[in-house]
Amino acid sequence: MTHRFDDSTVAAILRHMNDDHRDDNLLIVSAFGSSGAFRAARMTGLDGAGGDWAAETEAGDEVAVRVDWPGGAITERPEVRREIVALYDEACRRLGVTPRPH
Numbered sequence: 001m002t003h004r005f006d007d008s009t010v011a012a013i014l015r016h017m018n019d020d021h022r023d024d025n026l027l028i029v030s031a032f033g034s035s036g037a038f039r040a041a042r043m044t045g046l047d048g049a050g051g052d053w054a055a056e057t058e059a060g061d062e063v064a065v066r067v068d069w070p071g072g073a074i075t076e077r078p079e080v081r082r083e084i085v086a087l088y089d090e091a092c093r094r095l096g097v098t099p100r101p102h
Helices: 007-020 022-032 077-095
Strands: 038-046 050-057 062-068
Touching: 007 022, 007 038, 007 077, 022 038, 022 050, 022 062, 022 077, 050 077
Parallel strands: none
Antiparallel strands: 038 050, 050 062
8 A cells, every 4th residue: 555644744855846846746757757848847746655736837727747756665754855755866867957965
């Protein structure tokens, strides 16, 4: 069964990602989403198996993007940061973007 983080943990992570890492959200959906042509993205959820984003296409449509954690299933809050950083790094690699230091 997939691990579910408590509501306050999820809310804090979403707030942080959507307030402080908007560009990272866009990089992640651009690298892992099916369209690749997005103009905005926000993280909408997460669980022990992966993260969820809502991505806005260039045409203005919203699509859901689900990305599994690169390191596999997780159960602890500190693991979320590690996995999101890994997604960011892989997104940069796929898109040919130089990642910033962590």
